[in-house]
Amino acid sequence: xxxxxxxxxxxxxxxxxRDLLTKKVAMYTSRHVATVVVNAAGTGYVVGEVATLxxxxxxxxxxxxxxxxxxGGSVTSLLIVSNGAFADRFATxxxxxxxxxxxxxxxxxxxxxTSREKGKAVVTTEAAGVVTGVxxxxxxxxxxxxxxxxxxxxxxxxxxxxxxxxxxxLDLTMTGVVPLSANATTASAAGxxxxxxxxxxxxxxxxxxxxxxxRDENSLDDEKEVVLVGDATGRTNKPIIGFITWTRTxxxxxxxxxxxxxxxxxxxxIAFHLQPxxxxxxxxxxxxxxxxxxxxxxxxxxxxxxDFWLTVDDFRVGGAININSGAGATxxxxxxxxxxxxxxxxxxxVEQPYPMLVGASSGLLDINPSVASQSISGIAEQMAxxxxxxxxxxxxxxxxxxxxxxxSQALAELxxxxxxxxxxxxxxxADAGDPDNIVVEGPVETFRDWSRLTRxxxxxxxxxxxxxxxxxxxxxxxxVLQKLDPPTVxxxxxxxxxxxxxxxxxxxxxxxxxxxxxxxxxxxxxRYRVFHNHVHTARYQYIAIKxxx
Amino acid sequence: MGFTNQLTSSFADLISKxxxxxxxxxxxxxxxxxxxxxxxxxxxxxxTGTFDIAFALQWDTGTPGVAGIYQFLxxxxxxxxxFDQADDSGSGAQSTTAATLAGQRSVNLTxxxxxxxxxxxxxxxxxxxxxxxxxxxxxxxxAGALALYGDGDITGGExxxxxxxxxxxxxxxxxxxxxxxxxxxxxxxGSFPIPTNMEEIAATIHLESFPNAVASQKWSVNMxxxxxxxxxxxxxxxxxxxxxxxxxxxxxxxxxFEGNVASGLLPGYPINTWFDDLVTFDISGPVGRxxxxxGVNIKNRVLDDTTVIGSDTWHFFxxxxxxxGTGPLTGTSGHQGIMYKEVP
Numbered sequence: 094x095x096x097x098x099x100x101x102x103x104x105x106x107x108x109x110x111r112d113l114l115t116k117k118v119a120m121y122t123s124r125h126v127a128t129v130v131v132n133a134a135g136t137g138y139v140v141g142e143v144a145t146l147x148x149x150x151x152x153x154x155x156x157x158x159x160x161x162x163x164x165g166g167s168v169t170s171l172l173i174v175s176n177g178a179f180a181d182r183f184a185t186x187x188x189x190x191x192x193x194x195x196x197x198x199x200x201x202x203x204x205x206x207t208s209r210e211k212g213k214a215v216v217t218t219e220a221a222g223v224v225t226g227v228x229x230x231x232x233x234x235x236x237x238x239x240x241x242x243x244x245x246x247x248x249x250x251x252x253x254x255x256x257x258x259x260x261x262x263l264d265l266t267m268t269g270v271v272p273l274s275a276n277a278t279t280a281s282a283a284g285x286x287x288x289x290x291x292x293x294x295x296x297x298x299x300x301x302x303x304x305x306x307x308r309d310e311n312s313l314d315d316e317k318e319v320v321l322v323g324d325a326t327g328r329t330n331k332p333i334i335g336f337i338t339w340t341r342t343x344x345x346x347x348x349x350x351x352x353x354x355x356x357x358x359x360x361x362x363i364a365f366h367l368q369p370x371x372x373x374x375x376x377x378x379x380x381x382x383x384x385x386x387x388x389x390x391x392x393x394x395x396x397x398x399x400d401f402w403l404t405v406d407d408f409r410v411g412g413a414i415n416i417n418s419g420a421g422a423t424x425x426x427x428x429x430x431x432x433x434x435x436x437x438x439x440x441x442x443v444e445q446p447y448p449m450l451v452g453a454s455s456g457l458l459d460i461n462p463s464v465a466s467q468s469i470s471g472i473a474e475q476m477a478x479x480x481x482x483x484x485x486x487x488x489x490x491x492x493x494x495x496x497x498x499x500x501s502q503a504l505a506e507l508x509x510x511x512x513x514x515x516x517x518x519x520x521x522x523a524d525a526g527d528p529d530n531i532v533v534e535g536p537v538e539t540f541r542d543w544s545r546l547t548r549x550x551x552x553x554x555x556x557x558x559x560x561x562x563x564x565x566x567x568x569x570x571x572x573v574l575q576k577l578d579p580p581t582v583x584x585x586x587x588x589x590x591x592x593x594x595x596x597x598x599x600x601x602x603x604x605x606x607x608x609x610x611x612x613x614x615x616x617x618x619x620r621y622r623v624f625h626n627h628v629h630t631a632r633y634q635y636i637a638i639k640x641x642x
Numbered sequence: 643m644g645f646t647n648q649l650t651s652s653f654a655d656l657i658s659k660x661x662x663x664x665x666x667x668x669x670x671x672x673x674x675x676x677x678x679x680x681x682x683x684x685x686x687x688x689x690t691g692t693f694d695i696a697f698a699l700q701w702d703t704g705t706p707g708v709a710g711i712y713q714f715l716x717x718x719x720x721x722x723x724x725f726d727q728a729d730d731s732g733s734g735a736q737s738t739t740a741a742t743l744a745g746q747r748s749v750n751l752t753x754x755x756x757x758x759x760x761x762x763x764x765x766x767x768x769x770x771x772x773x774x775x776x777x778x779x780x781x782x783x784x785a786g787a788l789a790l791y792g793d794g795d796i797t798g799g800e801x802x803x804x805x806x807x808x809x810x811x812x813x814x815x816x817x818x819x820x821x822x823x824x825x826x827x828x829x830x831x832g833s834f835p836i837p838t839n840m841e842e843i844a845a846t847i848h849l850e851s852f853p854n855a856v857a858s859q860k861w862s863v864n865m866x867x868x869x870x871x872x873x874x875x876x877x878x879x880x881x882x883x884x885x886x887x888x889x890x891x892x893x894x895x896x897x898x899f900e901g902n903v904a905s906g907l908l909p910g911y912p913i914n915t916w917f918d919d920l921v922t923f924d925i926s927g928p929v930g931r932x933x934x935x936x937g938v939n940i941k942n943r944v945l946d947d948t949t950v951i952g953s954d955t956w957h958f959f960x961x962x963x964x965x966x967g968t969g970p971l972t973g974t975s976g977h978q979g980i981m982y983k984e985v986p
Contacts, residue, residue: 439907439909444907445907514892514895514896515891515892515895518894518895519894519895519898521894521898522898525813525814526813526971527976528815528941528971528976528977529898529900529941530817530976531816531888531897531898531975531976532816532817532888532889532897532937532978533817533893534889534891534893534894535827535828535866535884535885535888535889535891536827536867536884536889537827537867537884537885537890537918538894539891539892543925553922553923553924553925554924556853556924556925556926557926558791558927558928558929559796559917559926559927559929560792560794560795560796561795561796561851562795563793563795565791565792565793567927567928574895576898576899584900585899585901585909586896586899586907603919603924
């Protein structure tokens, strides 16, 4: 389990939509700090100060919060607040044999070694098609066994018009992996001298033979396409997920995004869109991205750095980004959410072989990401416009088909076939003469009292769990439920979304909590980070994601 | 052992066996059959203090069958009748006559119940009883302390419930507001044949110092939202808890999956209760849930079916009388059911 938050200036936030995907892939394929203990306690630290662990092989740094201090500000305990992404990566790349037919900006993937992600290099200079200069590209790989360091073979992977002869070979140096003991840290305030011992664990995803920079989209020829498979320890059916970057042009605006996909199986030898049972969003005949799908929208100002929060374990990945990261008050934030991978199913793997959930906030690609729309909705709300889907889908193993999750279409509060609990409500046995008419919601309804599928004002508020001493927000687990009318044999709960919860933004005095997003809810010592749905800050529009450090 | 299942020959035999079992489980009991009295009390540890689960029965010694059910606080005073104990919740008739007892919180065990099951846990935070009065029927009563959410730092959490099944209706048999079973968010006053005093029949929960509670308020009634929630024995107004077995947030979303021969997956939903602020109409919580009990559709289950989930054995019962597929629904509870965990 790993969590990574990149927030605020001077931090490794996303510097563009492609950079966001690169950082996600780095997080998924690297190792992360699993435990941390104080080695040398240092001096001058204060509680709450953050110590950063970096390394040449850290694509994302680990961060530790000082929990307790002793005399003189010596650190006595730490909490991991970002697990980091550590691996043995390329430190430098240099031309060994230059090949022919290459152009500047060609991207090559280094072959050999054992890795969760092979490293890439980009051509920086060439002479008559012979490569004369290269640079490390994207994550620089995540190796457990490095390739041969002299004359490593390469394979061209971008752009789409790549014309190199694949004879380019490279000389490499590696970063090594961060040591496990006595690592120096950098303090966020006045502390100094803290060193730490760490253990590392795999985040659990491996590129599944597809990690290219050659997709043609909207007159660009180098969009990213990557497929990963999760370790899913203990399971036979592994989760397979994919991402594609894209742009769309709307008048003078350019829109950017990452589409999310799930697969029932994956063959890297055939095209992305020809994979068996790929989730919606791609034309399975032509391979073009559809106008609808599961789109994680980036800001229209691509140069704006974007805060992000990633959660990953070897079953699923997910998280949130704020495409209005410069807003100051988090009530003005614009949060997009995404998830790809397995839910926690309710049966054995034989009974529920593949409880996948794939989705992102937008069901449309070409849409203004900063304006409220029924097409942009979060994982809890699941709103769609009339006759369209949301950007969220689960895989129905019984029918070998992806199903859209929709709590509400066009702001209607009506029962539906496939919903996300607790805001959605499935069809009930409305017939009073039916023996299965055994429950009603009663006078207090989750979906019409303290949350609204109309995006209107709630009828009443849901306060925290009452306590004489502290505020305790109840976290509602998100669950996919299917119930058709008439009922079918495949009806039932389809899975719980691991680590994602609905939470009410109401305090003990029944007031709405201002700027609740990015706050922490703590339960039994575990932290959960709060985000609202896109631009919607009604008190029922919030989720909390477990910081599963 | 936290579970018993025994045959019974009579009302008296049932109470006697229940008494013996609860004593073995560490409960302090009072049992005077000649006076129609039984009580059980336990003070298990809570997160921040101690619960005080205090439960009592009163029956008509001349016509045993219906038992009035009471909740109070503190040790049982053998010098007082079950319905006159200190800090009584106010529900349950102050009577020893069967007909009067049946008009408030009670359970009809009949004079010759056939069999009973009693579920408790190791910590003694509840005892939940199911009785088969005859045929394939089930009636339910019991007491416990809520499994509290959050840090558990509240005063209260103890609950007591009886069972009233609304008969004489032909449709919506399982969701009549004239029924009260477990913590029941659907129980509500109505017009004949539904009683007009469901607040005296529904479950009670000991809760103090909740938002906008009246001075010295100790009790809350768990039922549907209605203004009349009655008074406790001290004449103090009672609060309102909503949610529960048949009607509560989340119940509709989870409570109607049937399970089937193709997919045996059948959710048992928790029985949660929320505090309803009668001034603001806002909801706090959930406060807690009934321990080791779930609501469930028993379309494909019969009385005392068992299923092992993980390493736990769960027992399935109809909420009253399962509809067997033929004839009218009248007198049945459809496919509404309850599952209890057996704690060894």
